Amino acid sequence: MDFECLHYSLGLAAxxxxxxxxxxxxxxxxxxxxxxxxxxxxxxxxxxxMIADVxxxxxxxxxxxxxxxxKHTEMRIKGEGDDATEEEVKVNEASRLATTxxxxxxxxxxxPRGAFTKSPCGNMQTNRSFGGLDPVEAVKLCNYLxxxxxxxxxxxxxxxxxxxxxxxxxxxxxxxxVPKGSWSLQLEGGxxxxxxxxxxxxxxxxxxxxxxxQHGHIYMGDRLMNLDLPFML
Numbered sequence: 001m002d003f004e005c006l007h008y009s010l011g012l013a014a015x016x017x018x019x020x021x022x023x024x025x026x027x028x029x030x031x032x033x034x035x036x037x038x039x040x041x042x043x044x045x046x047x048x049x050m051i052a053d054v055x056x057x058x059x060x061x062x063x064x065x066x067x068x069x070x071k072h073t074e075m076r077i078k079g080e081g082d083d084a085t086e087e088e089v090k091v092n093e094a095s096r097l098a099t100t101x102x103x104x105x106x107x108x109x110x111x112p113r114g115a116f117t118k119s120p121c122g123n124m125q126t127n128r129s130f131g132g133l134d135p136v137e138a139v140k141l142c143n144y145l146x147x148x149x150x151x152x153x154x155x156x157x158x159x160x161x162x163x164x165x166x167x168x169x170x171x172x173x174x175x176x177x178v179p180k181g182s183w184s185l186q187l188e189g190g191x192x193x194x195x196x197x198x199x200x201x202x203x204x205x206x207x208x209x210x211x212x213x214q215h216g217h218i219y220m221g222d223r224l225m226n227l228d229l230p231f232m233l
Contacts, residue, residue: 044094046095046103051099053090056072057072071089072089104223105147106146107200108219109146110147110196110217111144111215112145114133115213117170127168132212133194133210133211134211135191138208141174141175144173144196181233199232203221204219205217205220
């Protein structure tokens with residue numbers, strides 16, 4: 001199989017004879033983890049309650065043991081009066097990993113502008129006619145978008161959205177991330193490849209080859225968010 005068409009061939013899921021719809025590919029990811037690169041296991045989906053529990057209990061670096069438990073005890077008042085009960089929150093490392101992967105996807109999963117389009121039904125789908133960004137446009141941070149549910153675009157007024165194309169500008173641009181300067185955009189290979197580095201999740205790198213549909217990202221880091229970023233800028 002030609003590597004240039006591999007990205008489009010992933011639309012067919014080889015499980016149970018089902019076809020994964022494009023809007024599901026856009027937002028719903030399947031995450032696997034392995035300790036030996038031979039045996040792979042499905043990570044649980046990160047829920048709101050799981051994310052809240054991990055934020056409370058999980059501290060420090062990962063241990064590499066999926067069964068490792070993190071505990072946190074806090075006082076919670078139930079009902080009226082001074083009645084307070086101690087509640088212990090427990091999460092294992094597998095849940096912490098699933099939450100971290102979900103957070104990285106939300107903060108740093110990137111696509112070039114135009115790689116995905118929004119159908120009249122409101123579904124996100126792969127733009128099969130996408131031929132890559134122009135070299136001039138490829139060096140502008142505003143032409144790279146978050147592959148996630150809308151966050152910032154919903155807060156814009158009609159006047160601010162008047163210059164946007166509803167079909168391809170339906171995702172949040174990286175240029176509006178807070179704090180400003182959380183992305184580093186560079187040209188490599190004699191200006192033939194655009195490289196984006198996330199300063200919020202150190203170790204995440206995105207690439208795009210202008211005038212081609214080739215793009216992708218990889219994360220190789222310690223799985224800890226860079227909370228010192230506001231003081232580094």
